[in-house]
Amino acid sequence: MPADRPLALVMHSTHGLEIAAANEAARALGVRAGAGLADTRAALPELLTLPADRARERDDLARLARWCGRYGPTRNVDGEDGIWIDITGVAHLFAAQPDDDGEQALLADLSQRFSRLCLTVRAACADTLGAASALARFGTPPEGSFVIAPSGGTSHALAPLPVAALRIGADDVRLLERLGLRRIGQLYGLPRVALERRFRALSRREPSGAEAIATVLLRLDQALGQYSEPRAPLVEQSTFSARLPFSDPLLTAAGIEAALERLCSDLAGALAEAAVGGRRFRLTLYRSDGTLGEVAIGTSASCRDDAHIRRLLLEKIATFDAGFGIDLMTLETSEVTRLDAHQQALDADVAGTHARATARLVDRLSGRLGKGRVMRLLPRASHIPEAAQKRAPAISAAPAKLPAQSEEAAPTFEGRRPAFLLDPPEPIEVLAAIPEGAPALIVWRRVRRRIVRAEGPERLAPAWWAAYVPRAPEAGSGAARTRDYYLIEEAGGARYWVFRAGLYDKERDEEGDEGSDDLSAGVPRWFMHGLVP
Amino acid sequence: MDKEHRDPLSPQPLAKRIFVVRSNTDVSASKSISTSKRMRPSGGGAVAPFFAPPPAPHSRPTRIEQLRALLATFERHQDFGRGPATDSPEIAVCADWTLGAPEVDGWLPDRQLDVASLGEIKPETYNDASAALAFALLLAARRLGMGWTGGRPSSASSTGRPGLVVWCWPHRLARENGGLYGPGLVRLGLDPARLLLVETATPAETLWAMEESINSEAAAIVIGCLDAVPLTPARRLALATATHCTPALMVTAARSPPTAATFARWRIATAASAPHPFDPAAPGDPRFKLTLERCRGTAVGGVAPSSVVEWNYDAYRFRLAADVGDRASAAASRA
Structure with missing residues (x-):
């Protein structure tokens, strides 16, 4: 677009099209922002216009x-x-x-x-x-x-x-x-x-x-x-930051890495002086063409170890495009908390060493693979099997609380629970000797499996409160029907954990008033829910 | 870039790292003590403090035993990949990582699993995959050495080995086999709080995560599940385990070629479970048919030892299935 020709951006207003902005040449010819396009056009027919894009x-x-x-x-x-x-x-x-x-x-x-x-x-x-x-x-x-x-x-x-x-x-x-x-x-x-x-x-x-x-x-x-x-x-x-400008733009990965090392040690020094550590770090690389790249990392524990921060950031900038060169780098931290100096290399401090090593490992894995891919299994107080555990990102699960939590909250089940749980449960076809009994033959993943031994049923009532308490662990699990769980063993020895969702009419009569609670009445369906070693 | 975190698939200067290991054994004993700082002290994970009461037998080895074990590790791996190791059974190795069944432990050199190595577990058929995964979990439970007090496994690091069980697998396998389930792990003797679960998008990321975990001091054992492991990553993992004394187990598909550079390769098949003590129609303790297809330090070429073992939920250990022979007659008499 030639800069010396009058050009204006127009937008819709209550009075029709209106000039939103005009370039130097147009302004010199008397085009004003806010004027109606029709009037301006009448005075200046050669005015070029383009629609304004506010967003x-x-x-x-x-x-x-x-x-x-x-x-x-x-x-x-x-x-x-x-x-x-x-x-x-x-x-x-x-x-x-x-x-x-x-x-x-x-x-x-x-x-x-x-x-x-x-x-x-x-x-x-x-x-x-x-x-x-x-x-x-x-x-x-x-x-x-x-x-x-x-x-x-x-x-x-x-x-x-x-x-x-x-x-x-x-x-x-x-x-x-x-x-x-x-x-x-x-x-x-x-x-x-x-x-x-x-x-x-x-x-x-x-x-x-x-x-x-x-x-x-x-x-x-x-x-x-x-x-x-x-x-x-x-x-x-961020209260703590370090910046490093360059007179000549950095182009090579080696140069950026060297600069990053210096930034990290500067920031770590500032953090150590104030006896604090950060949990979020943001590296900003300003390219000389006016664009910028940002890299953010998080750590599971408060941290000011420059080598660790540097390794985490290096992972992220491995694929960074330096463009025409980097002329400024800044490193900032937020979520700063107090972190006192700890004594290193004392053999007795096994727990502390392991906690630190764990935090490092979690940071590295989460940084490269993604937060949601590195998980901890947290117990939840629920009798519905799929709601009894929560997979939480390891980087946000406080490591210190984990063991105590599991001691207290882990439900102790009398019945067997599978080591591997299929979530959601997979529908299976079942042939049973009597309708309310254990399966005699199942078809799971298109394979017929003859069942020789079975234990059960273990009856789990539906969590009726899940419909009323949106924050209940069972909410959204779809456990609206009574379940009868069986531990079954195939002829070869493989053991499965299957359940029948819903009750037969005869059972419902026996259960009395519970029958009316069973939301989805109809034919009970069978599901494969887990593999038991 | 740091030497330790390259892409696991890129060619590596293996010779250089082997040299690092070897140089420790060549120099005098004092040198190897100084370098031992880099290694994770692997016995109880810790050296007993000076003024602590004497450790209980079998719970925490003494410092000298640890150092001996470290030397044994060096000796075992000094001619890595060239032939059988030359270690004498007299050396008490720091970590007592066994299956708990003396008959099966007897198949192994030193009567125990090598903590500084990569092991492979393969199912016999596709249908046995869950048994192979379960066997890996049970070996991890044995490695942590927890739950000896009975009842339920205790997570306190004082009773067992500190550190995490790092379980890495691609997302696809997690969907196929089901996700790890905490309440079920408790029953196996594994505390879910000690588990770090890594679900990756690709197999290459799984291998990377495994190597990172082995190199970290945080892991007590690293388990990875993949269809197959290429040669180079397998050797990298094996070297990392040897350097850091953190064992790793690979659970691979039944049909894939065996993984290279492993210490042992187990072949697992499900077997009909033990008779239930009270209910003849119910499944009892789980049984596995174990075959030790390959093990470094044992005679090459004979018949692979094989046996049916069962997992004892009360003692958290394997034992030989005693009544395998007359299962048929027992079934007949039950009927």
């Missing part, structure tokens, strides 16, 4: 905000067209000289990188989010393309800006302008009570007059730093 714009803006993590960990999208970055304690990293505060260099670097991405940027730096937002959108950059309000000089920098810069609605702006208040500086000296009274007088017809002036004053206070403004960062803020 994609938002996505792209969010991606850009993520990328801005190279200038500060706390950042997010600001409105529809902006990004804010908290550079507190970051700017000096960009300083060329020790006495420089680095803000100039940071903004220069930012502007340069954005222009390399073919993006026009209006950058500003100020003490507060409100002031920075106002200066970026309405400020007049003195030189280059950015405005810096010196620390403490916010009110001076904001004074010449129009009141619209205060992030207030168009109605409020109009109201202020009717009062003759066009610039932010004019608001400074006004007594608040008088302002409020005049506002209310002007907007008597609307009940929202008081709210409107409250908004204006709040925005003013926020911009001047007299009232704090909560900011929601894009990503969870």
Whole structure:
């Protein structure tokens, strides 16, 4: 698309198609965002238009905000067209000289990188989010393309800006302008009570007059730093992080690995100094073409062992595409908990050594294979066999609690339970000597098996409460019918655990009132449920 | 990349790692003690602390026994893959990992299973696969040495060997054979809390997970189930077991070619269960027909020893099925 031809993005609005945005050439010819397309077309027939895609714009803006993590960990999208970055304690990293505060260099670097991405940027730096937002959108950059309000000089920098810069609605702006208040500086000296009274007088017809002036004053206070403004960062803020910039982009795997080693040891050092450990680690690799790759790992126990973190991350970045090179890497940790130093290599501490080794192993396996593939078997208090155990990801199951839990909660069954459970149970065909009796012949997986010995039945009543308690272990297991379990042995010696779901009419009469509870009346069905050694 | 976590399928500098093992045996005894830090102390998993009361017999071997065992391991594996090992039966090996049936243990060199090696368990037919899996579980229960107090297995690490049973298999086999079930494992003598279950997408990942687990200090025994194991990963696993003194068992399909570099290969078939003590129509304790098809350190070429053993649920050990011979007459008299 030629940049020198007038181009506008259009979108649907209540009044038909409307200009959403226009390029430099179009703006020079008088095309304004918000104007109707029909009017604009009439004035400028050669205007090119494209449909605006708000969702994609938002996505792209969010991606850009993520990328801005190279200038500060706390950042997010600001409105529809902006990004804010908290550079507190970051700017000096960009300083060329020790006495420089680095803000100039940071903004220069930012502007340069954005222009390399073919993006026009209006950058500003100020003490507060409100002031920075106002200066970026309405400020007049003195030189280059950015405005810096010196620390403490916010009110001076904001004074010449129009009141619209205060992030207030168009109605409020109009109201202020009717009062003759066009610039932010004019608001400074006004007594608040008088302002409020005049506002209310002007907007008597609307009940929202008081709210409107409250908004204006709040925005003013926020911009001047007299009232704090909560900011929601894009990503969870991490207290501990390490960053490593490169003057020449890294291209080789060996280089990235070496850098990762240094990052890990830096972060581990910081964690050790504070006597804490993290459970989530996130490595971000910024490519020189403006894209970035993120790798996150989790550990089952709080950890600050740099070799371990490095191994876990290496697994993940093995397939990472460095593109045109990596020029910045950051490593952050979250879910930080206290972790005191432990003494190593004392023979007596067998349990501790094993717990640590277990955590390592679980981390490695889960990191490469996926959380859900490495599991622990946790017992649950239920008499329905498939609900009596829960497969939990090993990385989130607290290892210290496991043995005690199983001691207490493991149900002790009198009857035999299979070592291998088929879940869901597989339907089988059964031939029995008497309908209520043990099977004499079964067909499972299309193979006829003659049964020579059988033990049973072990009758398990359905968990009637499962329908009422959504969090019951039995909920959703489909155990709505009475089950009769049999342990049967095939002629060759193989042993199976089968059950009949449902009762025959004769049995139901014997069971009395339970018959009515049996939800799915009908012919009982047989299932293979497990293999017993 | 670290030396220890390459892709299990890529060709490996085996010679280099063999050299590492061998160099330990060549140098003096003091050197091998210093290197023993790398190895997992494999007896009770621990060395008795200095001021602890003397350990109970057979529960925790002394330090000198452990070191002897370590040397024995080195000696056994110094000419790895070249011929029968030359170890004398007098050396007390640290880990008493036996089946519990003296007749079957007698088939093995040193009358016990080798803890620093890869074992293979094969079903006789496809239908015996569940028996082979169960046999692997029972060997794991024997390895942990738990449940000697009777009643139910205790999970306290003081009574048995610390560490995990790591069970790795591809998702497909888990669906085919059913998932491991905790309450059933309790009955076999295995504490489900000591089990780490790994279900992978591919067989290659299973092999990788097995090798990682063997290299970790956390595992007491590693069990993998696959249809077949290629040569290179099998040798890698065998070397890892030898280096870390953590045994590994492979349960493979009946028809696949035997796995290389194994210490022993068992062939398992289901057998009619033992008579139930109270109910003649009910199945009793499970029985397996065991055949030791191959074992390093035993005579090559004779008839493979074979026997029917049964698992004793009360003592958590195997025993020879005594009444196999007159099962027919017993059945006749019952009828």
